[in-house]
Amino acid sequence: MQLVKPLNYNTDSLPAIKLIPLDGEIPLNIQGIRSPKTIPPTDIRWVKVLEFLRSNNLASNSRKLYERELKRFLAWSELHYHELRPRHLALYKEYLRDELRTDAGKPLSKSSINAGVAALKSFFKWMCYTYPEIIATNPTLGIKLEKVPLPPAQSLTxxxxxxxxxxxxxxxxxxxxxxxxxxxxxxxxxxxxxxxxxxxxxxxxxxxxxxxxxxxxxxxxxxxxxxxxxxxxxxxxxxxxxxxxxxxxxxxxxxxxxxxxxxxxxxxxxxxxxxxxxxxxxxxxxxxxxxxxxxxxxxxxxxxxxxxxxxxxxxxxxxxxxxxxxxxxxxxxxxxxxxxxxxxx
The missing domain is CATH 1.10.443.10 (Intergrase catalytic core)
Structure with missing residues (x-):
């Protein structure tokens, strides 16, 4: 019976290792160096926001408002959800009130500030309920909405x-x-x-x-x-x-x-x-x-x-x-x- 001759492998004869890219990312080479055009990894915090939006029965306009306000907050803070404390949310409300400006250069109205705070309250309430292992205490509980006069009913005559x-x-x-x-x-x-x-x-x-x-x-x-x-x-x-x-x-x-x-x-x-x-x-x-x-x-x-x-x-x-x-x-x-x-x- 003829014996199969064993193969001798060395580093030169091995094929190059190719890492499979995830979500369209450019693959790494063996040294772990990525191309300059690399797409940054998805912020895990935003993944939770998307899950929140999908899991709630929101009207189209409400969904857009929540998405806009939560995206704005994540751009303001780099802290992970478990690191957030009420003082951080209080600072963010101050940012909305004192620093943020509309396209016309005017301060946000009280209603606009409330829209941002309400979106955060709704999201963190959901996070506490859905992921108690990540965030056990809602950091927005002590944050109050601005007092806004009740708008009149816009009824047709x-x-x-x-x-x-x-x-x-x-x-x-x-x-x-x-x-x-x-x-x-x-x-x-x-x-x-x-x-x-x-x-x-x-x-x-x-x-x-x-x-x-x-x-x-x-x-x-x-x-x-x-x-x-x-x-x-x-x-x-x-x-x-x-x-x-x-x-x-x-x-x-x-x-x-x-x-x-x-x-x-x-x-x-x-x-x-x-x-x-x-x-x-x-x-x-x-x-x-x-x-x-x-x-x-x-x-x-x-x-x-x-x-x-x-x-x-x-x-x-x-x-x-x-x-x-x-x-x-x-x-x-x-x-x-x-x-x-x-x-x-």
Whole structure:
């Protein structure tokens, strides 16, 4: 039997060792030297931020705000999360208040400072709950928000709503859809909630919202006229050959690139802005209808607890702007009754 001759290896005959790059990084050579064009390693702190953003049910605008504010904080501090203490967060708030400037060179408003602090509070609360082995104590607990006057409700007047309904009559292809859209928005839904609605979310009388900003399901009763408008819109789509099932989107896009697909968050904003232009209402946006709905509920005399349940407001303070107007209107009416005059309509 012929024996296999053993091979003699030396350093010259061995192939070069190649390290497999991760995430597009340029590989190291055997001495561990990297090319000058090396992509720096991902900040592990930012990885946690991305996980936080993915794990929370955030509306598009809220996600952008959180991402911007958390990125700003990480650029300010090089400390790892477990090294942070309340004094560091207090210094960061001072930085936002005293040093940071807008593009116009002005100090940040109290609302902008609060947005940055609120984003940090939400993130570190999540970190303490999700990774207690990394950060056991929330460093933002002692950091207070700036005191900001409660903004008034930006409700539409009855005259402005009449102009909205008239503007819808001027639309072409999107008339039926946008009419149904305004009817739904006029029942207090957020734009992000409308995006998620399916045909099965509407039972002919109520809208069911399984996944809302407050993480609680919500039932929204529609007025008779609104129910009929939504039914007519769905019937029109069926007449045009669309096969609807419970998972079909309730609102669909008419954009050439997305025709027939679910109407997006930005699609809703674009549709409402167009209606605002036709109605000659400056800065009309989807939330205008939510403000109007909440205000009307209070003016109708609905119990604020019931009104909050219908609108899905998370905090009493956020809803207070609507109860304030209701109380003011009631006080004015009581005054005119007391002096024997009719309140101005």
């Amino acid at each position: 009855p005259e402005q709503m009449e102009r909205v309904w008239s503007a819808l009559e001027l639309l072409g292809e999107t008339k039926q859809r946008d009419t149904a859209l305004v009817h739904i928005l006029s029942h207090g839904l957020r734009a992000g909630e409308v995006v998620q609605l399916n045909v099965g979310s509407f039972d002919g009388k109520l809208l069911f919202l399984p996944d809302t900003k407050t993480n609680e399901p919500r039932l929204v009763p529609l007025q008779k006229e609104s129910r009929e408008v939504v039914q007519e819109y769905l019937q029109l789509r069926q007449q045009q050959g669309e096969v609807l099932n419970s998972n079909s989107p309730l609102m669909i896009s008419h954009h050439a690139s997305y025709k027939g697909e679910r109407l997006s968050y930005y699609g809703i904003y674009f549709a409402v802005e167009k209606i605002g232009e036709l109605a000659h209402i400056e800065d009309l946006h989807p939330h205008s209808f939510r403000h109007t709905y909440a205000t009307d509920l209070i003016l109708l005399g609905l119990d604020p607890t019931h009104a909050r349940k219908l609108t899905g407001h998370h905090s009493d303070r956020a809803f207070r702007r609507y109860t304030l107007r209701g109380e003011q209107q009631a006080a004015i009416a009581a005054y005119y009754r007391a002096i024997g005059e009719e309140a101005e309509q």
